[in-house]
Amino acid sequence: MRIIDLVKMCRYEDVEKELKAHYDDFPKEKRKFRKLWSKLSTMTIKNVIDEEWYLYVFAGRDEFDEEDEEIYYDAGAYQKGDEMLCSLGATPHEEFLQYLVDENTLKKFAPESILAHALWELTAYSFEEKFD
Numbered sequence: 001m002r003i004i005d006l007v008k009m010c011r012y013e014d015v016e017k018e019l020k021a022h023y024d025d026f027p028k029e030k031r032k033f034r035k036l037w038s039k040l041s042t043m044t045i046k047n048v049i050d051e052e053w054y055l056y057v058f059a060g061r062d063e064f065d066e067e068d069e070e071i072y073y074d075a076g077a078y079q080k081g082d083e084m085l086c087s088l089g090a091t092p093h094e095e096f097l098q099y100l101v102d103e104n105t106l107k108k109f110a111p112e113s114i115l116a117h118a119l120w121e122l123t124a125y126s127f128e129e130k131f132d
Contacts, residue, residue, distance in 0.1 A: 015115045
């Protein structure tokens with residue numbers, strides 16, 4: 001399953017609930033996330049990527065602070081057989097939509113939650129695709 005498939009099967013309102021539940025700063029960026037969702041949900045893939053990239057989502061605790069009970073989330077990308085994990089922050093949106101979703105991620109998280117964490121990471125630097 002690709003990210004574009006998750007976007008097509010999920011309602012934005014359900015993804016927004018996940019964003020609100022996990023990210024305190026979400027309300028400040030609410031309009032920008034809705035605009036991004038609108039763009040992603042209507043985007044047509046014109047340039048197919050040559051390589052297979054996989055989206056992962058991870059949930060864990062701070063291993064260096066045993067008293068910290070807060071769960072943190074991370075989303076990123078990797079290529080099969082490569083140990084390097086990559087940020088989603090500078091990923092062009094058209095490429096992002098073509099990423100396959102890691103099987104473990106599909107088993108552990110609801111589609112709306114996967115999208116919420118992925119969108120949060122995708123916008124880590126900016127809501128814009130071009131960086132100078």
